[in-house]
Amino acid sequence: MKKLIATIAMILMVSTLIPSWAAANVGINEKYGVPIVVYGGNLSEDEKASVAESLSVEEEAEVEEIEVTGEDLVTYIKDGDARARMFSSAKITRKDEGEGLVIQIVTPDNITQVTTEMYANAMLTAGIENATVEVAAPKPVTGHSALVGIYKAYEVNGEQLDPERTDVANDELEVATELAEDVDEAKVSELLTEIKKQIAEQNPASREDVEQIVEEQLSKLQIELSPEDRQLLIDLMDRIRQLDIDFSQWSTQLEDLSKTIEDKIGTIVNDEGFWNSVKEFFRNLANTVRSWFN
Template identity: 85%
Template structure:
């Protein structure tokens, strides 16, 4: 009964928020331009339409639509394979300074390896700071190609991303998914990466040995066990991050925000994982219902 009442209260809050957002619609943001939808270049026409529905493209006043291909992968990632298959897609809406990154996976059953926090961590490494990003795929995929699409969207918008940072960000995403496949919970992987990067930002380590010490301290603090091979991957990644041209004083605040978000999620899962999964599904169903009212 208590859970039913909680769901009802959440539903009411959602509907009120939806109505408020609709009444506050200000149209196209002329400061940042149109939202950009990046479709995986290997989608069929039917799959592309399915992704467009998942990303609610029809609900936007106007969008810019582009495609990301294996050729783009080569542009942003060292040793990228131009023959790579690109299915995961994204909608990117730039936001005001200080609003941070808001990531949503619109098709959670179809993005099998990359979590919202993994995307956020990698985007910060790449130099993307303030945006709302929605990711979707029409079938089960890992979700890696969406990150390349996000890079392309930013450059279409006139931003110039540092190719070394985008390459390291891709490496970070690969390490994150490898650690989770090795048995570490996905949220714990995101927490680990964020906390190590926070310490790099605060301590400004001068050597690889300093980075290795930070990694060991955070592994111990978070009680995470890794194989020697995975530890090496993690140290290699963080040493690359140490050497990037990043304003670490600014980065520290952004990472603190991300750390708090991840901590909240972990606490929620620990409290009642099954219940909150039902809440997420409830909201997905409710969103579809409310959207139907306006169609």
């Protein structure tokens, strides 16, 4: 009996130390409306059901469900292909001002190119702030179409996005995934964020000023790019410079994103061995409890 009491006490103690990922459902948010789930338009019914399960749709008090297609791609991206196949999907929950962007890829094995930080960077460029966004796909895909779905969700929710900004944001995502073929993904996100922070702080007046900022950050972060990739990056950042953005407000969001990326690069919490040890602990604990009844 003493052993039973001690083990139960240990379980209770551990449970208080572990974050509560499944917060109590507080019902419908009357300020911002229900979460919007955007399904890739090329999903089969079985794939759509799989995505809905991954996004925990049934756990919501209520959701609005829409689809994103190649036609939407043309709406938000100048050179978009209406025949594009769309599989990656997302659930968007708007939050209060100041809460920032929280991005989670809930099927990480199936989103093969775009990282959470890449999504966050592109969303800020597009003018989307203060939301929790969960991304999922039923099979391996690059993850690009989820961004278009996020645009559509915001407009369904009554927001008017600047098409120039959404086009540049898509360009940013393309450049980020291309750079990540030769540079670590986290370093690519760090590079993009730091360059954008400097653009916000320095307010460069010309392409030459932007080029200097890019060169400084490449040197600071010790990143080597080919001449072609370097040119892609400069072209992108010069487009960002010319956007109608309140850079004074942008700085805070970029600072938060920068901190997140730094933590990701420097932490060991994302180490697979760490999580395997956590799983092993609970597996052993379950076996111990099971043995009492056998």
